[in-house]
Amino acid sequence: MQIKEFISIRQEKHLKELFEFLRFPSVSTDPKYKQGILDCANFLHNELSRLGCNKVEVLDTPGHPIVYAERILDSSFPTVLVYGHYDVQPAKVSDGWDTDPFEPVIKDDKIFARGAADDKGQVWLQLKALEYFNEFSANDLKVNLKFLYEGEEESGSENLDNFIIQNKQMLECDVVLISDTSIIANNVPSISVSKRGLASLEVEVIGPNRDVHSGIYGGVLANPIVVLSQIIAECRNANGQVTIPGFYDNVQNYSTEQRAVFKQAHDLMTSYKDLAKDMKLSKTVSELGFTGYESTSIRPTFEVNGMWGGYMDTGVKTIIPHKATAKVTMRLVENQNPQRILDLAKKHILSLDSQGCTVNVVFGDAAQAYSNSLDSNLYKAGELAMQNTFGVKPIPTLDGGSIPVGESFKRIMGKETLFLGFGLEEDNIHSPNESFGIFNFNKGIETIIEFLKIVSNKGLDIAS
Amino acid sequence: MQIKEFISIRQEKHLKELFEFLRFPSVSTDPKYKQGILDCANFLHNELSRLGCNKVEVLDTPGHPIVYAERILDSSFPTVLVYGHYDVQPAKVSDGWDTDPFEPVIKDDKIFARGAADDKGQVWLQLKALEYFNEFSANDLKVNLKFLYEGEEESGSENLDNFIIQNKQMLECDVVLISDTSIIANNVPSISVSKRGLASLEVEVIGPNRDVHSGIYGGVLANPIVVLSQIIAECRNANGQVTIPGFYDNVQNYSTEQRAVFKQAHDLMTSYKDLAKDMKLSKTVSELGFTGYESTSIRPTFEVNGMWGGYMDTGVKTIIPHKATAKVTMRLVENQNPQRILDLAKKHILSLDSQGCTVNVVFGDAAQAYSNSLDSNLYKAGELAMQNTFGVKPIPTLDGGSIPVGESFKRIMGKETLFLGFGLEEDNIHSPNESFGIFNFNKGIETIIEFLKIVSNKGLDIAS
Numbered sequence: 001m002q003i004k005e006f007i008s009i010r011q012e013k014h015l016k017e018l019f020e021f022l023r024f025p026s027v028s029t030d031p032k033y034k035q036g037i038l039d040c041a042n043f044l045h046n047e048l049s050r051l052g053c054n055k056v057e058v059l060d061t062p063g064h065p066i067v068y069a070e071r072i073l074d075s076s077f078p079t080v081l082v083y084g085h086y087d088v089q090p091a092k093v094s095d096g097w098d099t100d101p102f103e104p105v106i107k108d109d110k111i112f113a114r115g116a117a118d119d120k121g122q123v124w125l126q127l128k129a130l131e132y133f134n135e136f137s138a139n140d141l142k143v144n145l146k147f148l149y150e151g152e153e154e155s156g157s158e159n160l161d162n163f164i165i166q167n168k169q170m171l172e173c174d175v176v177l178i179s180d181t182s183i184i185a186n187n188v189p190s191i192s193v194s195k196r197g198l199a200s201l202e203v204e205v206i207g208p209n210r211d212v213h214s215g216i217y218g219g220v221l222a223n224p225i226v227v228l229s230q231i232i233a234e235c236r237n238a239n240g241q242v243t244i245p246g247f248y249d250n251v252q253n254y255s256t257e258q259r260a261v262f263k264q265a266h267d268l269m270t271s272y273k274d275l276a277k278d279m280k281l282s283k284t285v286s287e288l289g290f291t292g293y294e295s296t297s298i299r300p301t302f303e304v305n306g307m308w309g310g311y312m313d314t315g316v317k318t319i320i321p322h323k324a325t326a327k328v329t330m331r332l333v334e335n336q337n338p339q340r341i342l343d344l345a346k347k348h349i350l351s352l353d354s355q356g357c358t359v360n361v362v363f364g365d366a367a368q369a370y371s372n373s374l375d376s377n378l379y380k381a382g383e384l385a386m387q388n389t390f391g392v393k394p395i396p397t398l399d400g401g402s403i404p405v406g407e408s409f410k411r412i413m414g415k416e417t418l419f420l421g422f423g424l425e426e427d428n429i430h431s432p433n434e435s436f437g438i439f440n441f442n443k444g445i446e447t448i449i450e451f452l453k454i455v456s457n458k459g460l461d462i463a464s
Numbered sequence: 465m466q467i468k469e470f471i472s473i474r475q476e477k478h479l480k481e482l483f484e485f486l487r488f489p490s491v492s493t494d495p496k497y498k499q500g501i502l503d504c505a506n507f508l509h510n511e512l513s514r515l516g517c518n519k520v521e522v523l524d525t526p527g528h529p530i531v532y533a534e535r536i537l538d539s540s541f542p543t544v545l546v547y548g549h550y551d552v553q554p555a556k557v558s559d560g561w562d563t564d565p566f567e568p569v570i571k572d573d574k575i576f577a578r579g580a581a582d583d584k585g586q587v588w589l590q591l592k593a594l595e596y597f598n599e600f601s602a603n604d605l606k607v608n609l610k611f612l613y614e615g616e617e618e619s620g621s622e623n624l625d626n627f628i629i630q631n632k633q634m635l636e637c638d639v640v641l642i643s644d645t646s647i648i649a650n651n652v653p654s655i656s657v658s659k660r661g662l663a664s665l666e667v668e669v670i671g672p673n674r675d676v677h678s679g680i681y682g683g684v685l686a687n688p689i690v691v692l693s694q695i696i697a698e699c700r701n702a703n704g705q706v707t708i709p710g711f712y713d714n715v716q717n718y719s720t721e722q723r724a725v726f727k728q729a730h731d732l733m734t735s736y737k738d739l740a741k742d743m744k745l746s747k748t749v750s751e752l753g754f755t756g757y758e759s760t761s762i763r764p765t766f767e768v769n770g771m772w773g774g775y776m777d778t779g780v781k782t783i784i785p786h787k788a789t790a791k792v793t794m795r796l797v798e799n800q801n802p803q804r805i806l807d808l809a810k811k812h813i814l815s816l817d818s819q820g821c822t823v824n825v826v827f828g829d830a831a832q833a834y835s836n837s838l839d840s841n842l843y844k845a846g847e848l849a850m851q852n853t854f855g856v857k858p859i860p861t862l863d864g865g866s867i868p869v870g871e872s873f874k875r876i877m878g879k880e881t882l883f884l885g886f887g888l889e890e891d892n893i894h895s896p897n898e899s900f901g902i903f904n905f906n907k908g909i910e911t912i913i914e915f916l917k918i919v920s921n922k923g924l925d926i927a928s
Contacts, residue, residue, distance in 0.1 A: 401679030
């Protein structure tokens with residue numbers, strides 16, 4: 001059977017199965033959905049068994065289980081480790097959903113449900129690609145497959161790194177494939193080739209040894225909240241630049257040609273046009289001299305994720321507070337070393353006038369930026385697969401977010417990841433009315449089949 | 465009997481009574497001490513009855529009761545409304561007390577107990593002054609007395625303004641007398657003649673309509689915490705000055721002679737010397753060109769009492785938060801109109817770059833600074849009383865705090881308050897090991913007797 005015929009004839013069956021998958025309320029951030037998580041993991045386990053995997057397990061972690069499966073055909077074949085996640089973001093009708101988030105419906109050729117695009121729909125299209133080979137084209141698949149489906153991606157993948165470290169041998173592979181990203185538009189396919197890194201720290205400003213009366217002492221004692229605000233203000237300027245000395249030292253400058261490509265991508269991404277309206281802001285911002293797309297991908301940032309100090313209840317309490325704290329994360333780009341950036345940030349913060357207060361800087365998570373080379377066989381395989389199915393060559397895109405799992409596979413196992421995803425920015429992932437286009441679901445099956453065929457032909461060269 | 469003889473012979477009795485008063489755990493901020501509050505109010509009620517008041521009541525408020533009493537002798541006499549409070553700050557041995565805060569002890573000629581100086585000791589010396597006249601000098605007292613003893617001063621006097629408004633006629637008087645302040649030193653008597661005013665507001669910066677992913681959006685959306693930090697930083701400068709345009713317009717400039725007196729007062733106040741060490745700070749601060757004393761009295765301030773936004777729990781959450789909020793209070797000096805200051809602050813805050821966010825400024829409490837004229841008969845009576853008992857003329861001092869009750873009596877009833885207090889800065893009010901010198905207690909009785917004699921001689925001229 002031809003691939004297109006398979007997808008067309010089986011569509012009703014595929015959607016029926018996916019709907020079953022989507023109905024599990026596998027919300028990982030809320031303990032009351034624990035049963036939904038377990039039921040969903042078992043459902044996935046059964047599907048992987050049905051698809052002929054020779055090893056299928058639901059493996060415990062200190063958090064939610066990982067569903068793991070293997071379909072090893074021949075040790076001379078390349079091995080692709082497929083990663084995805086079966087957990088979803090929280091969702092309640094009262095958040096603004098038009099329909100029950102855990103009762104999928106189709107409207108305007110889109111599947112509406114929590115997890116439709118992130119990531120259940122994209123997990124399911126990977127499995128349907130395997131089903132195609134199983135039933136109609138077994139001899140064409142010369143690839144060993146390993147599947148790692150996580151249940152904690154939406155709650156921070158807290159146990160994934162340890163799982164990879166402890167099961168390095170079991171997970172041994174040539175390359176990693178993840179379908180958890182978006183394309184620019186249905187006629188503009190794209191492949192995400194970089195993710196920004198991350199460096200996090202906490203700044204604590206300790207003032208008087210207790211909350212003191214702001215009347216008696218206001219004027220002679222520094223106010224830790226004011227000092228912290230001044231520190232934060234001294235880390236960013238009005239041009240959207242980070243003012244930590246040395247922060248931009250190793251940031252890559254792109255050529256005029258490359259900048260032109262980024263400009264084109266920016267203009268193609270409809271999301272930037274409506275962003276301010278969608279977020280109820282009067283305008284968006286960006287770093288001086290860079291487009292929104294560049295500001296969220298090739299440029300590093302300094303963000304305060306949380307800040308608190310003093311009296312936070314109703315009414316007035318006239319105190320100079322004992323202390324104030326801010327949580328900071330910086331998004332990093334290629335060549336920025338997270339540890340060096342943390343050191344620079346700390347040095348800068350401690351160089352500012354503390355006005356008699358004690359300033360403590362404590363480092364948190366750090367991850368190097370991650371990127372694929374456009375010259376790698378892995379990227380070229382993905383590019384060719386998309387070109388064959390979409391009819392146009394995909395654009396390599398740079399993502400602002402840090403999907404740490406790509407960085408984890410690189411750091412722990414030394415393996416490259418291909419982010420071959422099929423969502424759209426309009427899919428409302430993490431928001432009410434999440435959706436996934438049926439076009440995208442079908443095109444995903446087709447592209448994954450195509451990709452696996454190309455890998456089958458290339459053999460072990462794929463990883464080089 | 466001479467006054468000094470009365471004080472000396474009765475000292476043991478006076479302290480025994482005061483100890484009984486101090487043993488009530490009348491903590492107003494914690495509901496579990498409600499019985500301690502009620503028992504203390506009844507104790508005070510009984511004492512006022514014993515002292516011959518012709519109307520003594522424990523009056524309910526929505527919070528803790530007010531103990532009210534009148535001792536009206538003749539309608540042609542001036543009426544002095546005496547204010548004090550019988551509630552105290554919280555205190556536990558584990559906070560660092562050397563002895564039980566509610567079991568008074570005498571050490572180094574000081575009474576150690578919660579409330580010793582603030583304000584039970586000073587309430588009791590007022591009552592002992594009345595006792596002196598009752599027993600030994602009835603004909604010399606040509607003053608009507610009204611007593612208003614509050615049970616919520618330490619929890620913000622939430623119901624006092626309404627009580628005054630509703631009982632304006634009952635409280636009708638010529639002047640108000642409060643003993644709840646300090647003198648510079650036992651050989652440097654002083655009278656507090658001004659309290660700073662207050663203007664409070666809340667600033668809310670609303671960014672994206674929900675918490676969003678700082679990787680995907682970091683670089684194109686303003687961060688409300690950063691915007692708020694920049695706003696706060698734009699309200700103060702490195703010289704300790706407030707940078708709101710027009711903020712200092714009506715702030716009084718003092719003559720070289722006056723500044724010399726303030727300098728003298730600053731140098732006499734030992735508290736400034738050890739302040740940094742006491743508060744575990746590397747240094748104190750002050751407004752450029754002003755001493756610590758001036759910075760906390762004749763200069764206005766801008767303080768953030770509380771600030772919060774985003775993720776405030778353990779670990780890292782990579783969000784650009786939906787919003788951030790800060791609670792601000794400004795201490796004001798004479799001639800600064802609180803409403804005008806609030807308007808100026810709002811105008812300034814709204815003029816700053818919100819980077820696409822919505823900035824809301826909501827006004828809270830406001831109170832005009834309060835001060836006595838040094839030429840008033842009331843101040844002169846207090847000055848003379850102290851000069852007669854301490855042997856030196858008291859220094860008029862300016863206080864940083866806003867005891868709103870003085871402003872309330874002025875605003876609601878049009879009456880001046882004399883702050884005739886006898887504590888010392890070293891008394892540790894609001895802190896562990898609160899104390900009150902026996903010298904100060906006795907000198908307080910003597911000075912209040914003296915003051916009432918002077919008022920008796922001046923008659924109704926006292927208020928002019």
